[in-house]
Amino acid sequence: MKLNFYKYEGAGNDFILLDNRELQFNPDQQSQMIKKLCDRHFGIGADGLMALQLKPGYHFEMLYYNANGSAGTMCGNGGRCITAFAKRLGIIQNETNFMAVDGPHYAKISENGDWVSLKMIDVDDIKMDGNAFVLNTGSPHYVVQRSQLRDLDVFRAGREIRYNEVYSSEGINVNFVEDMGDHYYVRTYERGVEDETFACGTGATAVAMAMARLKNKTGQTTITLRVRGGQLSVSFDYDGKKFTNVFLEGPASFVFEGSIDV
Numbered sequence: 128m129k130l131n132f133y134k135y136e137g138a139g140n141d142f143i144l145l146d147n148r149e150l151q152f153n154p155d156q157q158s159q160m161i162k163k164l165c166d167r168h169f170g171i172g173a174d175g176l177m178a179l180q181l182k183p184g185y186h187f188e189m190l191y192y193n194a195n196g197s198a199g200t201m202c203g204n205g206g207r208c209i210t211a212f213a214k215r216l217g218i219i220q221n222e223t224n225f226m227a228v229d230g231p232h233y234a235k236i237s238e239n240g241d242w243v244s245l246k247m248i249d250v251d252d253i254k255m256d257g258n259a260f261v262l263n264t265g266s267p268h269y270v271v272q273r274s275q276l277r278d279l280d281v282f283r284a285g286r287e288i289r290y291n292e293v294y295s296s297e298g299i300n301v302n303f304v305e306d307m308g309d310h311y312y313v314r315t316y317e318r319g320v321e322d323e324t325f326a327c328g329t330g331a332t333a334v335a336m337a338m339a340r341l342k343n344k345t346g347q348t349t350i351t352l353r354v355r356g357g358q359l360s361v362s363f364d365y366d367g368k369k370f371t372n373v374f375l376e377g378p379a380s381f382v383f384e385g386s387i388d389v
Contacts, residue, residue: 130389132164132171134382135212137204137243139325139356141382143171144212147178147190154178158196160389165194171387174317174324175199177209179216186219188226193319201229201265203328203375207243210234211379229265236379244376247332251369253340256293260337264373268333269294269301276305276312281323285316302330304338310351310358311338325356328375335361336370343367 130152133144143164145152154161154176164170175193182188189209191199206227213219214236222235233246253262259271269288273279285301288294298318305312313334315327335350349362359377363370 133384135208137379140204143173143176162196186223207379243379247373264329264332266329270337273303326354331359
């Protein structure tokens with residue numbers, strides 16, 4: 128079977144996207160194929176794969192799969208990229224309401240289709256694990272501050288936390304953050320990819336919330352984050368207990384399209 132695909136990236140977080148409105152591909156039964164497609168040596172190469180499908184009452188549904196072939200939780204940069212993809216397909220113009228695994232999402236996109244602002248879920252449950260913050264922004268995240276972050280072995284340090292006795296059964300995404308004054312520098316180890324990625328949207332959102340809580344930064348706030356693949360921003364309203372009106376904003380770029388025999 129010949130599979131047509133599109134490649135997108137959001138701040139270096141890259142994805143394979145499939146137009147699956149006619150249900151020609153059943154991703155739930157193709158975990159090994161997805162793993163091979165995402166492999167950077169033997170496939171197309173990506174941090175994950177998304178299928179765009181029809182959903183009554185919405186412009187589309189986003190189905191997300193990790194690079195290891197497993198069904199994923201919410202992916203923030205993926206949500207922004209699939210919005211750009213939907214615009215390219217002519218499904219939407221500059222705004223959309225779509226369904227994802229963690230519920231409905233609203234997004235707006237620039238006229239040229241490469242800058243997307245995505246509404247994320249509200250968050251009111253942040254726990255502490257020592258000096259680290261643990262919260263779910265559509266995916267579970269662990270946020271801990273580190274100095275000299277550019278020199279950190281994120282693969283080793285992230286893997287130690289992701290596979291420790293507390294988190295190994297379900298897995299967790301591990302975010303290391305350094306306060307740079309006018310922005311936060313963030314590096315993330317992602318479960319499902321099982322390595323550091325160039326960016327993580329739900330991770331950036333989690334970091335922004337954790338740092339706002341740490342500094343008791345209430346009211347309407349916009350936080351700038353630098354990641355290995357570029358820059359993201361997160362805005363929200365925070366009343367000291369709950370984060371609402373949460374938006375993740377950043378680039379979403381088409382890279383190339385092609386077909387592959389599977």
